[in-house]
Amino acid sequence: MSHFDIIIIGGGIVGATAACALGEAGVQVALIEAREPVPPGKQQADPRVFAITRASERIFRSLGVWDAIHQQGAFAFSDMEVWDAAGDGVTHFDCADLGEPCLGHIVEPRFIQTALWQQLESIDAVSLYCPARFQTINTLEDRVEVDLDDAQQLTAALVIAADGARSPVRNTLGMETRTHDYRQSSLVALVKTSEPHNDTAWQRFLPGGPLAFLPMGDGWSSIVWTMPSDKIERLLTADKDVFHEELAEAFGHRLGDIVDSGEREAWPLRRMHAEHYVAARVALISDAAHAIHPLAGQGVNLGLLDAAALAEVIVDARQRGKDPGRLSVLRRYERWRRGDNLLMMTAMDGINQVFSNTRLPLNQARNLGLSMVNRSAMAKRLFMEHAMGLSGDLPALAIVNEKVSLSD
Ligand SMILES: Cc1cc2nc3c(=O)[nH]c(=O)nc-3n(C[C@H](O)[C@H](O)[C@H](O)COP(=O)(O)OP(=O)(O)OC[C@H]3O[C@@H](n4cnc5c(N)ncnc54)[C@H](O)[C@@H]3O)c2cc1C
Numbered sequence: 001m002s003h004f005d006i007i008i009i010g011g012g013i014v015g016a017t018a019a020c021a022l023g024e025a026g027v028q029v030a031l032i033e034a035r036e037p038v039p040p041g042k043q044q045a046d047p048r049v050f051a052i053t054r055a056s057e058r059i060f061r062s063l064g065v066w067d068a069i070h071q072q073g074a075f076a077f078s079d080m081e082v083w084d085a086a087g088d089g090v091t092h093f094d095c096a097d098l099g100e101p102c103l104g105h106i107v108e109p110r111f112i113q114t115a116l117w118q119q120l121e122s123i124d125a126v127s128l129y130c131p132a133r134f135q136t137i138n139t140l141e142d143r144v145e146v147d148l149d150d151a152q153q154l155t156a157a158l159v160i161a162a163d164g165a166r167s168p169v170r171n172t173l174g175m176e177t178r179t180h181d182y183r184q185s186s187l188v189a190l191v192k193t194s195e196p197h198n199d200t201a202w203q204r205f206l207p208g209g210p211l212a213f214l215p216m217g218d219g220w221s222s223i224v225w226t227m228p229s230d231k232i233e234r235l236l237t238a239d240k241d242v243f244h245e246e247l248a249e250a251f252g253h254r255l256g257d258i259v260d261s262g263e264r265e266a267w268p269l270r271r272m273h274a275e276h277y278v279a280a281r282v283a284l285i286s287d288a289a290h291a292i293h294p295l296a297g298q299g300v301n302l303g304l305l306d307a308a309a310l311a312e313v314i315v316d317a318r319q320r321g322k323d324p325g326r327l328s329v330l331r332r333y334e335r336w337r338r339g340d341n342l343l344m345m346t347a348m349d350g351i352n353q354v355f356s357n358t359r360l361p362l363n364q365a366r367n368l369g370l371s372m373v374n375r376s377a378m379a380k381r382l383f384m385e386h387a388m389g390l391s392g393d394l395p396a397l398a399i400v401n402e403k404v405s406l407s408d
Contacts, residue, residue: 004030004127006314006324007146007156009134009169013109014286014303015162016116020063021311021397023126025407027318030154032146033130037117040072043110047265048188049222050112051077051201051214051297052105055389055398056304060112062396064403068115069107075216076102079200080387082370084355085252086207089367091374093384103201103388106214106222109300129154137172137282144281144325158325160283160310162303165272167288175274175284182269182352184209185232186294187225189264190216191247194256197221203295204251205355210295211250221255223247224294232266269293271345277338278330283310290341293348301389302341308395309336315406340392347386 006022008015011033019031052060052074060066080103083090095103120126129148137159138145146154161169170177186209197215204211209226216222225247227235235243244258272291277284286303313333314324322329354366373379385391389398396406 001145001153001155002030002127004028004154004156005318006030006158006160007032007144007154008160008162009146010161010163010167010288011117011128011130012162012164012286013112013116013300014307015160016113016120017059017063017304018160018162018285018307018311019126020065020116020119020123021308021406022314023120023123024063024405025311025315026125027314029126030156031120031126031128031130032132032134032148033128034133036131037113038110040114043114045190045262046108046110047190047222047263048224048267049106049108049214049216050300052107052112053298053301053387053389054100054102054104055394056301057105058399058401059304059308059397060115061402062398062400062404063116063119065112065115065119068118069111072111072114073217074105074107074111075199076105077199077201077215078102079198080203081200082203082205084205084363084367084370086358086363087367089370091370091380093380097377098381098384100388103384106201106216134169137169139173139279139281142323156325157323158281158283158314158330160285161288162285162307163288165270165287165291167284169282170274170284170288173279173282175276175279175282177272177274180271182271182293183229184226184269185229186267186269187227187232187235187264188223188267190220190222190262191244191258192218192220192260194259195254197255202251202254204254206250207356207358209352209356212295212297213251213255214297224297225250226269226295229268236264236266267294271349273342273345277334278327280327281325283330283333285310290345292341292345293352295348295352296387298344298348302344305340305389305395305398306333306337308397309333311406312395312397319407336393344386
C-alpha cells in the first residue's frame with residue numbers, strides 16, 4: 001500500500017491545478033487520471049475554448065505555467081459587448097476603463113492541460129497514476145483507502161474529487177446534488193468572419209439563448225450558441241453554407257459574413273450543485289461540486305478558485321499540525337467557496353431567464369437595464385470585477401501575479 005498526504009481523482013484542468021499547488025508546497029500527492037494524455041503535437045484542435053479570467057491567469061502565473069500556456073496560444077480580449085436581439089439596449093466594457101491590460105484570454109483547453117501536465121512531471125511530490133481509475137473508496141476514521149483498477153492500493157488523509165460533472169467519486173460516496181435541466185444545449189465551433197473581431201468578446205441575447213463570439217487568432221472566433229435542445233440537431237448537421245448563413249443572421253451580421261468554420265459540437269446544459277462540498281476525508285471541487293450555465297464562461301474559472309482555496313486550507317492545516325482530512329478543517333473550504341459559487345450560479349440563471357423572456361414589459365426593462373449599465377461607470381466596474389474573477393474573498397494564489405508556493 002502506498003501512502004500519500006492527498007489523493008486527487010481526476011487530472012483535468014482543475015485536478016491538475018490542485019496537484020501543482022499542493023505539490024509545489026511539498027504535500028505528497030497521488031493524481032489519478034483515467035485518460036492518457038495525448039502528446040502536444042498529436043492533439044486535435046478543440047472546438048470548445050475557455051474564456052480565462054484574470055483571477056485564473058494569476059493562479060496559472062503563481063504556479064509558473066502561464067508562460068507555457070501563453071506561448072501555445074492565449075488570445076487577450078480588451079473589450080466586451082453585450083446586446084439584446086429584441087431591442088436597442090447595449091453595454092460595452094473596455095479594459096482601459098478599469099486600468100487593466102485586458103479583460104481575459106481565450107484559450108484552448110488542450111494548451112492549459114499540456115502546460116499543467118508538463119509542470120507536474122517536474123514536481124517530485126506528485127505521483128501520477130495514469131491511465132487509472134479508482135475501483136473502491138473506503139473512508140476510515142484516520143485515513144481514506146483507494147483501490148485502483150490495476151490492483152494498486154493507495155491511502156491518504158484526504159481524497160479530492162476533481163472528476164467532472166458526473167463525478168464517479170461523488171456518486172460512489174452518495175453525496176447528494178440538486179440539478180436542473182435547462183432544456184438548452186450549446187453549439188460550439190470555430191468560425192472565421194469577414195469583418196475583424198477587434199479583440200472583443202461579443203454576446204447577443206436571442207430568445208432561445210445567448211450567442212457568443214470569442215476572439216481568437218487570424219480573424220477566427222469561437223462561438224457558443226445556446227438554444228433549445230430540440231433545435232440543435234438541425235444546425236449540427238446542416239450544410240456549411242446553410243450554417244454560415246443562419247449563424248450570421250442570428251448574430252445580426254455584426255461581424256459580417258461567416259466565411260469558414262470548423263467542426264461543430266453540442267453540449268447539453270444542466271445546472272448541478274452538490275448539497276455539501278465536503279464529507280469526512282472527502283472534498284469535491286469544480287464541476288464535481290457545481291455545473292453552471294456557460295453564458296458567462298465561468299465554470300472552469302470557479303473550479304480553479306476552488307482548487308486554490310482548498311490547497312490553501314490544506315497547507316494551512318498542515319502548518320498548524322492539523323489533520324487536513326478532518327471535517328472541521330474541510331468545512332472552512334466549503335464555507336469559503338459554496339456561497340460564492342451559488343451566487344454566480346443564481347446570477348447566471350437570472351440573466352438566462354430574463355433574456356429568454358419575450359414578454360413586452362420585461363423586454364423593455366432589460367433593454368433599459370443594459371443602457372443604464374452602459375452609462376454607469378460604477379455598475380460597469382462592479383460587473384467587470386465579477387466577470388474577471390477579481391471580486392470576493394480571493395485565495396492567495398489568485399492575488400499574487402508571480403510564481404509562489406503556498407508554503408512560503
Ligand atoms: C459549451 C460550454 C462552454 C464552456 N465555456 C467555458 C468558458 O468559457 N470558461 C469556463 O471557465 N468554463 C467554461 N465551461 C465550463 C467548463 O467546461 C467546465 O467547468 C470544466 O471543464 C470543468 O473542469 P474539471 O477539471 O472540473 O472537469 P473535467 O474537465 O470534466 O475533468 C474531469 C477529469 O476527471 C477524469 N475522470 C473522470 N472520472 C474518473 C475516474 N473514475 N478516475 C480517474 N479520472 C477520472 C476525466 O478523464 C477528466 O480528465 C464551458 C462548458 C460548456 C458546456
